[in-house]
Amino acid sequence: MSGILDLTDNVALITGAGQGVGRQIALHYATHGADGVIVNDFFEERAQAVVDEIRALGGKAIAAAGDVTDLDAVKGMVRRGNEAFGRIDILVNNAGNAGAMPDPEARKPFWETGPGAWNSFIGVNFYGVINCASACIPSMIERRRGRIITIISDAGRTGEAGLEVYSGAKAGAAGFTRAIARSLGRYQITANCIAIAATMTPPIEARLKTEPERLKKMMEKYVIRRPGQPQDVANMALYLASGASDWITGQTYPVNGGFSFSM
Template identity: 35%
Template sequence: MDLSNKVALVTGAGIGIGKGIALHLAECGADVVVNYRSSERQAMTVVEQIEAMGRKAIAIKADVSSVEEINAMVAKVLDTFGRIDILVNNSAVVPIVDFFEVTEASWDETLDTNLKGCFFAAQACARAMVKQGGGKIINISSVHATHTMTKYAAYASSKGGMNAMTRQVALDLAPLNIQVNAVAPGATDVEKNHENPLHDVVQIGKQIPAGRIGYPLDVASAVAFFASASSDFITGQILTVDGGSTTQFYLKQVD
């Protein structure tokens, strides 16, 4: 997956899956913009790792639930690099709340970040991509869009909407040589699993047909494919990266 001379913007890239995506795109040759919302230290650590590979990188603070901040971020990317070839919409909030405890504020934050922000980041970047003759937009969805569980009402709704939006935007942008696809991860080993004693990655892995939990690189490899010329005739698709979890009717009993 040769991404040499490409510029990638990855939202929510300071930690977790976003960090893994940013690093892998850099390994494939891209210069990377590391978007973050809260921790500059984490984002700068990713920037330093990318620069150590010989690639260019900057960190930009922006809350993608705000269209104004999205537009300012994209303007800064263009001012710095002169182009945007790849957008990865990864930023997300994941409230795990009982149905009767979902508040209007938490619902709005989830949909504004996970869905509205995804759309308007795509819109802002696509304007630049049209002038360049094309580009790639990859949305990070989730298995919760189609196979969910209790307490994920707002999150699952946002990711279901993201899948529909991916197909719609792909249709709108196809004539402009902009491919739009999504990657839907299953359970993935990120920082929060090590902070929560209930998230035992070994036990989670036992419930997955592949026999292990996913890693950020599993997701990042799929993103790199969609970001590369190898996917030029693929658009409007959602690729599930879950070790076979969604092939099951239910999670198997852990031995």
């Protein structure tokens, strides 16, 4: 494949890529020429299923199961990626929500819970981003090239009632991404965020199918009156990974159907 969105000579690691947005980003990268895709998920079978999809399309991919909140596990999956493909050029911090094994009280208002519930959000959405960045950045600096893309949420930009700690963790991830953008620009490494709103990932789709009135009410807040689809986010992730975005860093791009606006 050729063109400005071509990812030839790039290897990508995508966290939380066993389903939903992460899966679609992995498929987008593979079908736009990536030399390799490292599919991370907490659950090995989900990661492997996406790898099988990519290989069926003629792409190259490996599964790298692991918990992004565990730095040693992250280093292990980065090592597996390097062994398979020799490098990691693109890091997509996609793993999020309340993690693979959320505290059962994580959805309550934070003042009714404690650190166990808070860490469900802070661990994956903030420390997960830091862990993955710390494991990937040194070799990017050595090669003087790289892309870091962090999937945040409009909750991190505008705040979300009932998701107080999640909102804070996503805002923290955005601030961290802006800071590393300043640190890494001299090495030709860019770092940007994509802020998403209600997107039809499997958990959200399952919830809304049983509550159609909730979906209708939710969509009243959106200028484009439909929920997001994984490919909407993957399109922006492809752009930020490609040569089309060489001179863009430290930015947050809302992909949100007009849920919120920003200058």
